[in-house]
Amino acid sequence: MTDNADFAIRARGLTKRFGPVTAVDHLDLNVPRSIIYGFLGPNGSGKTTAIRMLCGLLTPTEGDATVLGFDVPGDADALKPKIGYMTQKFSLYADLTVQENLDFIADIYTYPRNDKRARIETLLEKYNLLEQRRQFAGTMSGGQKQRLALACAVLNKPELLLLDEPTSAVDPKSRRDFWSELFSLADSGTTILVSTHYMDEAERCHRLAILDHGRKVADGSPAELQNSTGMSIVEVLAENPFAAQVELSKLPEVMSVTQLGVRLRALIPQAVANPLQLVDNLLSANAIPAQTKIVDASLEDVFVAVTQKGYAAEQAA
Amino acid sequence: MKSAIRLMAVMRKELRQLMRDRVTFAMIVGIPVMQMLMFGYAINTDVRNLAAAVADQSDSHLSRQFVADLGQTQVLDFQYSVDTAAELEELLRTGRISIGVLMPPDFDRRAIDSRRSAAHLLVDGVDPTIVGVANQIRNMPLYFDATAPVQNKVATFEIRPYFNPERRSAVFVIPGLIGIILTLTMMMFTAVSVVREREHGNLELLINTPVSTTQLMVGKVVPYIVIGLIQLALILAVGRLLFNIPVHGSIFELYIAALFFIAANLALGLFISTLVKTQFQAIQITIFILLPSILLTGFMFPFDGMPQIVQYLGEILPNTHFIRLTRGIMLRGANLGEMYQELIALGVFTSIALSAAIIRFSKRLD
Numbered sequence: 001m002t003d004n005a006d007f008a009i010r011a012r013g014l015t016k017r018f019g020p021v022t023a024v025d026h027l028d029l030n031v032p033r034s035i036i037y038g039f040l041g042p043n044g045s046g047k048t049t050a051i052r053m054l055c056g057l058l059t060p061t062e063g064d065a066t067v068l069g070f071d072v073p074g075d076a077d078a079l080k081p082k083i084g085y086m087t088q089k090f091s092l093y094a095d096l097t098v099q100e101n102l103d104f105i106a107d108i109y110t111y112p113r114n115d116k117r118a119r120i121e122t123l124l125e126k127y128n129l130l131e132q133r134r135q136f137a138g139t140m141s142g143g144q145k146q147r148l149a150l151a152c153a154v155l156n157k158p159e160l161l162l163l164d165e166p167t168s169a170v171d172p173k174s175r176r177d178f179w180s181e182l183f184s185l186a187d188s189g190t191t192i193l194v195s196t197h198y199m200d201e202a203e204r205c206h207r208l209a210i211l212d213h214g215r216k217v218a219d220g221s222p223a224e225l226q227n228s229t230g231m232s233i234v235e236v237l238a239e240n241p242f243a244a245q246v247e248l249s250k251l252p253e254v255m256s257v258t259q260l261g262v263r264l265r266a267l268i269p270q271a272v273a274n275p276l277q278l279v280d281n282l283l284s285a286n287a288i289p290a291q292t293k294i295v296d297a298s299l300e301d302v303f304v305a306v307t308q309k310g311y312a313a314e315q316a317a
Numbered sequence: 318m319k320s321a322i323r324l325m326a327v328m329r330k331e332l333r334q335l336m337r338d339r340v341t342f343a344m345i346v347g348i349p350v351m352q353m354l355m356f357g358y359a360i361n362t363d364v365r366n367l368a369a370a371v372a373d374q375s376d377s378h379l380s381r382q383f384v385a386d387l388g389q390t391q392v393l394d395f396q397y398s399v400d401t402a403a404e405l406e407e408l409l410r411t412g413r414i415s416i417g418v419l420m421p422p423d424f425d426r427r428a429i430d431s432r433r434s435a436a437h438l439l440v441d442g443v444d445p446t447i448v449g450v451a452n453q454i455r456n457m458p459l460y461f462d463a464t465a466p467v468q469n470k471v472a473t474f475e476i477r478p479y480f481n482p483e484r485r486s487a488v489f490v491i492p493g494l495i496g497i498i499l500t501l502t503m504m505m506f507t508a509v510s511v512v513r514e515r516e517h518g519n520l521e522l523l524i525n526t527p528v529s530t531t532q533l534m535v536g537k538v539v540p541y542i543v544i545g546l547i548q549l550a551l552i553l554a555v556g557r558l559l560f561n562i563p564v565h566g567s568i569f570e571l572y573i574a575a576l577f578f579i580a581a582n583l584a585l586g587l588f589i590s591t592l593v594k595t596q597f598q599a600i601q602i603t604i605f606i607l608l609p610s611i612l613l614t615g616f617m618f619p620f621d622g623m624p625q626i627v628q629y630l631g632e633i634l635p636n637t638h639f640i641r642l643t644r645g646i647m648l649r650g651a652n653l654g655e656m657y658q659e660l661i662a663l664g665v666f667t668s669i670a671l672s673a674a675i676i677r678f679s680k681r682l683d
Contacts, residue, residue: 055525057521077527081527083525085525087522091519091522092522093334093517095334095338107323107326108323108326108327108523110527
C-alpha cells in the first residue's frame with residue numbers, strides 16, 4: 001500500500017474485548033507522520049489498550065492496524081527497533097543507576113558500539129540527568145524518572161514514539177519542559193502518539209482523538225474540534241454561582257453546566273436560536289444578578305459535548 | 318553478533334541486580350550452610366542414649382548384671398528405676414522414656430529356659446528407629462557368669478558396611494543434600510527473577526524492545542549457573558571441614574553432573590515463572606515441588622522401598638537422578654560413564670522444561 005508512507009499509523013475497526021468488556025471498540029485511526037497525536041480520554045477509556053495493540057503487545061480481537069508500514073501484531077518484531085515506548089508506570093530498573101539503565105537499553109537495541117557512549121552522554125545532557133548518572137533510578141523524583149524513561153525511549157532514535165500518560169506523575173514545570181522536548185522531537189521528524197487526560201496537554205497536540213468507553217467520539221486538530229462542537233457556550237459570571245448553576249441545570253436546553261471558580265460555562269446546542277437571551281431571562285426571572293456572554297469552546301467543552309452525545313445516544317438506543 | 322550483545326546485556330544487568338540484592342546474596346551462602354548444619358547434625362539414625370527405665374522385680378545377681386551390661390552399650394540411658402510394669406507404661410505414655418526393661422520375679426529361671434523369653438522390652442513404637450534399636454537389644458547375649466562368657470551361637474551373617482564403614486548419617490545425608498539445596502535456590506531464584514520483572518513493570522518495556530525470548534531467558538539463567546557451582550563448592554568445603562565427607566570419585570565429574578542438574582532446575586524455574594503472576598505464587602510452587610524432591614527421591618528413605626507408582630513419580634524429579642549421581646561419585650567412587658542414564662534423564666528433563674518455558678513465555682501481554 002502506497003498511502004502507508006503518508007501515515008505513521010493506520011487502524012481500521014481495531015477492537016479489543018476482555019471477556020464481556022470491550023476496552024477498544026472499532027477504532028479507526030490515521031496518524032500522519034512527524035506530528036504529535038493525542039489520545040484524550042478519561043481513565044478506562046481504552047487509551048492504554050489501544051497503544052498496546054499498536055505496538056503489538058496485545059492481539060486485537062477484531063480489525064487491523066499498520067504501524068510504520070508493518071502489520072501489527074504480525075510484523076511486530078520488525079517494528080520494535082523503530083518504535084520507542086514509554087509505559088504508564090515507570091518500567092526501568094530501580095536498582096540500576098541512570099547510566100546503567102541507558103547502557104542496558106543501548107545494548108538491547110544493539111546501538112552501534114562506537115557511538116554508544118556519545119549517544120548516552122548527549123541524552124544525559126539533553127534530559128538534564130548528568131548529575132544523576134550514578135544515582136539508582138528508584139531513588140529519583142517523578143520528573144527525573146520521567147526524563148530517564150523518555151531518554152531510554154528515544155535512545156535508538158525511533159521513528160514513532162508511543163507515550164502512555166507520560167506526565168501523570170510530574171509537576172507542572174517538568175510537564176512544560178517535557179512538552180517542549182516532544183515538540184523538538186516532532187520537529188526532527190519523529191511521530192509521537194501521546195495519551196493524556198489533561199486538557200491543556202491535549203491542546204498542545206497537532207491532532208487528537210477523543211476516546212470514550214473505547215470508542216473514538218471525535219478527532220481532528222484542537223481548533224477544528226473547538227469549532228465543530230455544535231454548541232454555544234454561555235459564560236455566566238454570577239455572585240452566587242451555585243444558585244445560578246441549580247437554575248441553569250433545570251433548563252432542558254442546557255446540556256451541561258460546569259463551574260470554573262466564579263464562572264459557569266453552560267453548553268447549549270446551536271439549534272437553540274438565542275442562547276444568551278435564554279440564559280439572561282432565566283437568571284433575571286430567578287432574581288440572580290449575573291453577567292453573561294458567548295465565548296469560544298474550549299477543549300474541555302468539546303470533551304463534555306462529545307462524551308455527553310455518546311451518553312445520550314446510548315440512552316436513546 | 319547482535320544476539321550476543323543482547324545476551325551479554327541481559328546477563329550483566331542480572332548480575333548487577335543480584336549483587337545489589339543483599340538478602341538474595343546472603344541466601345546464596347546462608348541456605349547451604351544452614352541446611353548442612355541442620356541436616357548434618359540433627360539427622361542421626363545411629364541412636365544413642367535413649368531415655369530408659371528398668372523394673373527389676375527379681376533383683377537377683379544375674380538381673381543386676383544384665384542391667385549393667387545394657388547400660389554399658391550406651392544405647393540405653395537408665396534414668397528411672399521402678400517396681401511395676403504399670404509404672405513403666407506410665408513413663409512411656411508420658412514420653413519420659415523410650416524403652417522400658419521389665420524383668421519378672423522369675424527372671425533367673427526364665428533365663429535358662431530356652432522356650433521363654435527372660436525379660437520384656439516395653440518400646441515406644443511410634444518411632445520406627447526406636448523399634449529398630451529394640452530389635453538390636455533383643456539379641457543381646459545373657460552372661461550367667463561375667464568372668465566366663467558362654468559360647469553363644471555365631472550369627473548367620475556378618476555385616477560389612479561398604480562405603481560408609483562408620484555408618485555416619487552425615488555421610489549419607491550430605492551428598493543428597495546438595496540436590497536439595499540446589500533445587501531450592503536455583504528454582505526459586507530464577508522463578509522469582511522473571512516474575513519480579515513482570516511485577517515491577519520492567520517486562521512491558523522489555524518485550525517492546527528487539528530482545529528475543531531466548532536471549533532474555535538464557536541471559537537470565539546463566540548467572541545462576543555460576544552461583545549454583547559456587548554453592549556446590551561451598552557445600553563440599555563445609556562437608557569436608559565439619560563432617561569429613563569424602564569425595565571418592567572425580568570432583569570434575571561431580572561438577573559436570575551438577576551442571577546438568579542446575580540446568581534442569583533453572584529450566585523448571587523459568588517454566589514456573591511463566592505460570593504465575595506474583596513472586597509469592599512463584600515461591601509457593603517452588604515449595605510445592607521441593608517437598609517431593611525431599612521425600613520421593615531417595616534422599617530420606619530408600620527409593621526401592623516406595624510403592625511402584627511413587628517410584629515412577631520419583632523418576633520424573635531431577636533430584637532423584639542427581640542424588641544417585643552424587644552418592645555414586647562421592648561415596649562409591651563411581652564414574653559418570655557408569656551412570657550415563659542419569660545424565661540422559663536430566664538432559665531430557667531440561668530440554669522439555671526449557672521448551673515449555675520458551676513456548677509459554679509470550680512477547681505479548683494477552
